[in-house]
Amino acid sequence: MASETKKSGGVLETIKTVVYALLIAGVFRTLFFQPFWIPSGSMKDTLLIGDFLFVNKMSYGYSYASCPSIYIPRFGIDISADDICGFLDGDNTRILGGQPERGDVVVFRHPTTGRDFIKRVIGLPGDTVQMKNGLLYINDVAVKVEPNGTFEEIYEAQGPQRLTPKCENGPVGEGALCTKSRFTETLPNGVSHDILNIGTTWTDNTRVETVPEGYYFMVGDNRDNSSDSRVAQRVGGVGFVPYENIVGRADRIMFSSAGRSMLFFWTWRSDRFFKAIE
Template identity: 40%
Template sequence: MATTEKAKEGGAIRETISVVIQAILLAVIIRSFIVQPFSIPSGSMKPTLLVGDYVFVSKWSYGFSRHSLPFSPPIFSGRIFGSDPERGDVVVFKYPPDPSKDYIKRVVGLPGDKVQLRDSVVLVNGQPIERLQNGMFEGDFQGRIIQTPIIQERMDNGAMYGTLDVQPGSSGDSTPVFEVPEGKYFFLGDNRDNSADSRYDVGLVPADHLVGKARFIFLSMENGTPAWHIWKWPSDMRWGRLFDGL
């Protein structure tokens, strides 16, 4: 009798372990090849993304590289089923100087493009991106609550999005021409005076550092509230931002 009970206990343990392993494998597959959630820790993409936003990123959009996998194992190079992002896409990528860090910015320059900022105006291949003011944005900038115009940009492919230029005439508003070689991309943050991007140490981002395309916001918490503080959702959730597409 005791032997039978022990056998049943052993079978239950093995079944539990098997279920756990299958769940982990399924989670790894989903995270690596289908969709991965990311949280927004900084204001570099204001007004599009705010600190406390959580976004879903599609992993298949640009193909797969070693950075699609957890911990970026060096098991192969390049991209499998690779394709170019489009200008205006919001993309998560690995920070080239330290691939353990994830960055999220907007694609402005594709391979073969020449990109320059001139008095806050973005030029792609010598053509200025259309700009117009579209409302005001109120937010915290370096510890001060201020209002600043939202400058809507419209690319030649129809992509439209808001940007901020809190300090017109700052050093990042006018740049040399960046020539984007094959296999690399030029990124800008929408919050142009408060973004580490391809104008600075991020540089031009290699294709195999692309992680995926940000699709939509699925949670948005203010006041620094962690998403798992469910009891604070009624007061701290930005309900109006849920499921906003990017």
């Protein structure tokens, strides 16, 4: 009898330990850092498919978007921040709020789908933003752009989604060299970062957009392969991003794998471990 009591007590302690661990992990993820895998090539060459990073949630304070979301389509799991903290949504404010700066790389909830996106902050509230012939204009002034060589990668399926890259020298065959022109863009506040060009697309020429108060204009660094604020939500883009939808700032890549799984150690990119995001 004593043996059975001891056994049941051990099981109970194990369950309590697991519950406490999950609670601590949930609090940590809600308040401090959220893990994020880069699923697409919209931020190349700043971020590559398979880069793993932690999003700093303390950078801009907290809103409903700070609550965790879990999306694992293979197992039918789709829990969004709205499901947990939707009652906080709608006022476009934050607790202990800080303001994103131009050039920050941030993770945010898509205003309509609720999916996590990662882009660069280009336009602040009150700014005007326009693309002319692929050149970015902020408040009617063209940003400084300088050639910075060529970005090269192999044309092959990348990451768990098996996405293939777009090439400026395309179309190319499987295993061939895929290239894009690379430029260094310097924003009005002095922040410099690389951008890529693939060719002429309709997002290279846009109308003048004035960013409303409480909203931000987000653009991907891989300019011709990014769904972002240049495309309105009603036509499948991101549009303006509400302040409350921002999850946090991406500061550093912790780990990177070029393969379908992080377990494929031969695909690890050790040169990207702990790399700062600029």
